[in-house]
Amino acid sequence: DQNEEKLNEYLDELEFLAYTAGASVEKRFTQKMTQPDAKTFVGSGKAEEIKEYVKENEIGTVIFDDELSPSQLKNLERELEVKIIDRTNLILDIFAQRAQTSYARTQVELAQYEYLLPRLTRMWTHLERQRGGIGMRGPGETEIETDRRIIRDRISLLKAKLKSIDKQMTTQRQNRGKMVRVALVGYTNVGKSTLMNALSKSEVFAENKLFATLDTTVRKVVIGNLPFLLTDTVGFIRKLPTQLVESFKSTLDEVREADLLIHVVDISHESFEDHIDSVNQTLMEINAHQKPMIMVFNKIDAFAYEQKSEDDLTPSTRKNISLEAWMKTWMAKSKHPTVFISALNKENFPEMKKLIYEEVHRIHISRFPYND
């Protein structure tokens, strides 16, 4: 069943996110519903089932693969008597753990407060209701009012701080002159940092976890005497919290202002087509979808082979399509120059470099027509 397959892939990703945040997952619960329950996201029977499991196995946290509304969060917490984390909260947590520069830390902190604010409000209304509403203004309410004011002040402060850093970064970008700018884009964990390292011979943090890259790195790269600037950007992901899209403006500006995009795809991942769609969707949202682009299909060394039987010596690949067939299909289908590589083994690097060179050169001579 295709829906079930998708569901499993989504939960695989959620589990990977949880692992990245430092948790280990013991059990998965799924439910078929036309739309989430307004009060508790899952239905009451499912909630009961989760509650029992959590109690019996002394589970500390339940994670939901969607952003829960403030009231759903509150209701679930009350019903399941366990810590509840939603997808947004989980991703924010990972970003918080991994933010290295003060810019990234400021961005994450802002996103976290923006996530928190409406959830405090709900807690407050909940308290108010318990106290009987009007005429029952107790100290709890004042406390939360104060908290909310503090958070709002903090949000304004962080926004001001980001604005001034954004200005600085814009100036920095302008000062980089007319060198051609290339940005690596792609779903998270596809190998962008690895490729950046291989191309620029620098050491960028690469790790098999989601969002290893939070901050933008810019390196000068030279291919065939032609220098250009290469930027590594934060990995895109399905359902990236809107609070983050907003606050990672500068990171996305690098993409928006790039002359050429290198779209890296992990071809060994079972849902790589979905990843391509997610990335293109984000590019569309920031109005960068019409830039020149090179498609780099990475991890060909890890392309999964699935042997049908013991004496079947020609292994069939994912969905029974061989890597070669995939290559042909994508080469024919893609309207962008396309190359298949392994960033890890530097396989097909000459071919990739030639493609990059040709594109950068084309942009370069359109900019400097007389001194090529």
Ligand code: GDP
């Ligand atoms: P990023 O999140 O897109 O920057 O991805 P990274 O560069 O951090 O790589 C994510 C993981 O994929 C790391 O464990 C890399 O070692 C691994 N990786 C990168 N390129 C390749 C490749 O060509 N083949 C294989 N098998 N693994 C790769």
